[in-house]
Amino acid sequence: MATLARNYFNKGFNKYPGPFLARFTDAWRFESVRSGKSHLNLQALHERHGDIVRLGPNSLSFSNPDALKAIYGLNNRLTKISKGYVLQSLFGTQDQDYHMKLRRTVSNAFSMTSIVQYEPRVNDTVRIFLQRTEELFAKSEKRCNFIHWLQYFAFDVITEITYSRRVGFVDRYEDVDGIIAWLDKIFDYQAPVGQMPWLDKLFVKNPIRTALSKYGYIDNSSGTARFSRARMAERLSGTYKKDSMDLLTMFLKAQKENPDFFDDGRLLTMTTSIALAGSDTTAISLAGVFYFLLRNPRCYQKLNQEIDDAIITGLISDAEGIITWSDAQKLPYLHACIQETFRMHPAIGMILERLVPPQGMEICDQFIPGGTVVGCNPWVMHRRRDVFGEDIDTWRPERWLVNAADLRKMNEVMFQFGGGSRTCLGKHIAYLEMYKLIPSFLRRFQIKACSDEEWDLHTKWFVKPREFDVVLTVKKSTSSKERLQNSQ
Ligand code: HEM
Known part of the structure; x- marks a missing residue:
């Protein structure tokens, strides 16, 4: 009883609105995430209560654009909270100095200059993906589980960019080594348990499981780690030669310059x-673009027209059926469709949590004491009427075809890649994949949704559709040269 009362009045947070149960315990957050609808719950709470909502005895969610600067601003040094990460990865580490050093060590590999050198690797996966799509689905017009299929693509393309080798999901049309099922299981567990981390000690990091794992009765190494280890070994031993640039080449270069810090383990x-951070996120974003296009036939038609016209007039080329990164930049409506999808359906559906430093700080004119968990959620930020207009629930790419001042206002609030020092390192790679695959796919296939219903979303860190089935057919369109002749 005393604990409940202490929680209720903790730091004077009883003045902030929020769900009744959240005033006493984190069980509300646990249940909200467990239900798979936390992104919707949070939207509804901010809609009802305004810019600050209490989500637990010690956690506050903010939705004012000023909070983005205060919490994620580059110089503010709030610690990222990431529970359950065993690896000292760039994504998971809470040690700010270590993070800064590691990020500096590898950042060259993610610069725009490096990214364009990975384009041939993306081409390889796009080519095989289009070919397999035709063989497996389009020829027979067999129903395609598009979200799974795009996950296969995204996983293969990121490993191709990293090691110049694919795991082989697309080639084999199977969840190789159960990697994707394993990942889903991890997130299903970790997302709710992360709201009450002591549960993790009870369920997983308990003495019995630790002992079983130590003596080899439980295998904690994932298929992804096994694949990474094998690829590194073949590269270091020189048994696999590659003819173009990839991330591993860049990392090995960084290791040469910094051998003590960036050792083999790191x-x-x-x-x-990288494979874990860059696969689900990209697959969901790709699926989002196709989903919204199918639900908005006018936009689907307009984007197809933009691509076809650009090819007919020679503005861009579709040599070998693949659109290049630089050509894709010449398609403003494609860009608008991608941006609008990021707005309506950011891949991450939970708050990006940060810990307020011991001395406390001001956020949106409120003094927030040290040790408080604070954060913003992209699903909430992207639905601010004062920034995006009254039609926030409508997918409308034209929103992005406006003047520079309006664009700046919207871009300042876009939060799909996070912000500040922990902002997504792979965002240019994600753009590279999306800008190439979407127009190349639309050139080759006609897509039809199998259902008119809205997709059912399930949020466990990532906001994933449970199902997104489509039927694909090969377009009758001919090569760009022939089309040009036809049009004359
Ligand atoms: C559309 C696709 C993607 C989305 C929506 C996305 C989103 C995000 C977000 C929101 C964060 C910040 C998390 C936080 O602050 O807690 C993040 C971090 C990160 N992402 Fe991405 N991501 C995408 C693709 C990728 C790709 C393709 C890669 C790798 C090539 C990647 C690698 C990373 C890494 C390494 C971090 C950690 C950065 C750090 O802490 O310094 N992401 N991503």
């Missing part, structure tokens, strides 16, 4: 965690 952690 390099392996880096390559493994």
Whole structure:
């Protein structure tokens, strides 16, 4: 009883509105995440209560754009809270100095100059993906579980960029080594348990499981880690030669310059965690673009027209059926569709939590004492009427075809890649994949949704559709040259 009363009045937070149960315990957060609807719950709470909502005895959610600067601003040094990460990865580490050093060591590999050198690797996966799509689904017009299929693509393309080798999901049309099922299981467990971390000690990090794992009765190494280890070994022993640039080449270069800090263990952690950070997120974002296009036939038609016209007039080329990164930049409506998808459906559906430093700080004119868990959620930020207008629940790419001042106002609030020192390191790679695959896919296939219903979303850190089935057919369109002749 005393604990409940202490929680209720903790730091004077009883003045902030929020769910009744959240005033006493984190069980409300646990249940909200466990239900798979936390992104919707949070939206509804902010809609009802305004810019600050109490989500637990010690946690506050903010939705004012000023909070983004205060919490994630580059110089503010709030610690990222990431529970359950065993690896000292860039994504998971809470040690700010270690993070800064590691990020500096690898950042060159993610610069725009490096990214374009990975394009041939993306081409390889796009080519096989289009070919397999035709063989497996389009020829027979067989129903395609598109979200799974795009996950296979995203996992293969990120490993191709990293090691110049694919795991082989697309080639084999299977969840190789159960990697994707394993990942889903981890997130299903970790997301709710992360709201009450002591549960993790009870369920997983308990003495019995630790002992079983120590003596080899439980295998804690994932298929992704095994794949990474094998790829690194073949590269170091020289048994696999490659003819173009990839992330591993860049990391090995960084290791040469910094051998004591960036040792083999850290390099392996880096390559493994990239596959985990960059696959689901990209697959969901790709699926989002296709989903919204299918639900908005006018926009679907307009984007197809933009791509076809650009090819017919020679503005861009579709040599070998693949659109290049630089050509894709010439398609403003494509860009608008991608941005609007990031707004309506950011891949991450939970608050990006940060810990207020011991001395406390001001956020949105409120003094927030040290040790408080604070954060913003992209699903909430992207639905601010004062920034995006009254039609926030409508997917409308034209929103992004406006003047520079309006664009700046919206971009300042876009939070799909997080912000500040922990902002997504792979965002240019994600753009590279999306800008290439979407127009190349639309050129080759006609897509039809199998259902008119809205997709059912399930949030466990990532906001994933349970199902997104489509039927694909190969377009009758001919090569760009022939089309040009036809049009004359
Ligand atoms: C559309 C696709 C993607 C989305 C929406 C996305 C989103 C995010 C977000 C929101 C964060 C910040 C998390 C936080 O602050 O707690 C993040 C971090 C990160 N992402 Fe991405 N990501 C995407 C693709 C990728 C790709 C393709 C890669 C790798 C090539 C990648 C690698 C990383 C890494 C390494 C971090 C940790 C950065 C750090 O802490 O310094 N991401 N991502």
